[in-house]
Amino acid sequence: AFVVFERLDLVGGGGEGTYAAMGRDVARMHRCLAPDGRFGYPIDNTIGATRQFNVPSMASWPDFWNEKRLGHMLKLTRGAGLTEDDVEKLKGKTKELLSHAPAPSLLHGDLWGGNASFCRDGDVVVPVIFDPAVYYGDREADVAMTYLFGGFDADFYRGYEAEWPLPDGHERRRTVYNLYHILNHQVLFGGSYAQQAREMIEQILQY
Numbered sequence: 755a756f757v758v759f760e761r762l763d764l765v766g767g768g769g770e771g772t773y774a775a776m777g778r779d780v781a782r783m784h785r786c787l788a789p790d791g792r793f794g795y796p797i798d799n800t801i802g803a804t805r806q807f808n809v810p811s812m813a814s815w816p817d818f819w820n821e822k823r824l825g826h827m828l829k830l831t832r833g834a835g836l837t838e839d840d841v842e843k844l845k846g847k848t849k850e851l852l853s854h855a856p857a858p859s860l861l862h863g864d865l866w867g868g869n870a871s872f873c874r875d876g877d878v879v880v881p882v883i884f885d886p887a888v889y890y891g892d893r894e895a896d897v898a899m900t901y902l903f904g905g906f907d908a909d910f911y912r913g914y915e916a917e918w919p920l921p922d923g924h925e926r927r928r929t930v931y932n933l934y935h936i937l938n939h940q941v942l943f944g945g946s947y948a949q950q951a952r953e954m955i956e957q958i959l960q961y
Contacts (some may be wrong), residue, residue, distance in 0.1 A: 762882055764871045772872055773906065776881030777913025780865070780896065784918065788858035788890035793818040795889040801864055804830070804938050808889045815856055815892055816849040819930075824848060827937035834937060834951050840959075847958055851930055854923060856892035863887030865896045866935075867905015894924050898931035926961055929954055 788794075794811030807826055812818040824845065828834055833841055862869070864887040872879050897920065900906040914920075933954045940947040 762871075762873045762884065764873050764882070765879060766872075771909070772879055772881055773909035774913030774916075776870065776872075776883075776906075777910040777915075778917045779881055780862070780883070780910075781893075781914045781917035784859040784861070784893035784896065786860040788860075791858060793858045793889075793891050794822070799863075799887055799889075801887040801935075801938055802942055804941055806863070806887055806889070811890070815858075816852040818891070819852055820845045820848055823934045824930075824937075827934055827941065830941045831937055831948075831951070834940070834955065835948070836955065840955075843959060844955055847961065848930055851923075851927055851958070851961060852892070854921060854927075856894065858890035859893040861886075861889055861891050861893065861896050863889055863891075863896070865899045866903045867900075868903075870905065892927075892931075893918075894920060894927055895931040895934075897924070898928040899935060901928060902932045902935060929957055929961075933958065 788811070790811065792811035792813055793815050795808035798808050799806050807822040812821070828836075828841060836844065862883055864885060865883065869885045870881070870883045873882050874880075897911075897914065900910065933951060936947055936951045936954060940951055
C-alpha cells in the first residue's frame, strides 16, 4: 500500500497580510456545509494516532460531540478521573453549552500551528493548512484549537471575523472544544495533560 501527497514548498513567515488571508480562507472553507445537513463524515479517521469516530453521522451537534468526541476520549482516559456522576454532569453541561445550533461546516479538525504555514505560488506567498482530521462540525471547534498551542497571530482572527464573525458565547465553548484535544494528548503523552484536562473540566462545570 502507498499514499501520494502533494508537495508543499513551505516558507517561513508569510509577511504582512498573509495571516489575515489565512483567516479568511479558513472561514471560507467553513462555509462549505455537509450536503445532508448532518455532523460527522463518511469515514472514520484519526486525530494524531487516536481513532476519531465520524460514522454514523448525526443530526444533533451536542449529541455528536458528547458521543463521538468527549465520550470517546473519556473512555480512553477512564473517565479522566471523574466519578460517573461527574461524567454525566460534564455531558449535561456540554450539551447545554453546545445548544447554539451551529451549521455542519467542513472542518480541518486538527488546526494547530504545526499544521498551518505558507508556500509560494509563483511570486505570491499563500497560506496553506495540511494534515487534517476532517469532519463536518461546528466551525468554532477549528477556531478554538488555534488558541490552544498558539502559532496564529491577531491578523488571523481579524481576517476570520471579517469573513464570517463568530457568534456570541464562542469564548466559553472554546474550552469545551479544546478539552477534546487535551484529553487526546493525555491518551498519547500522559504527563501534565491529565491535570490540564481536570482543570478544564472544572472550568466547564462552573459555567
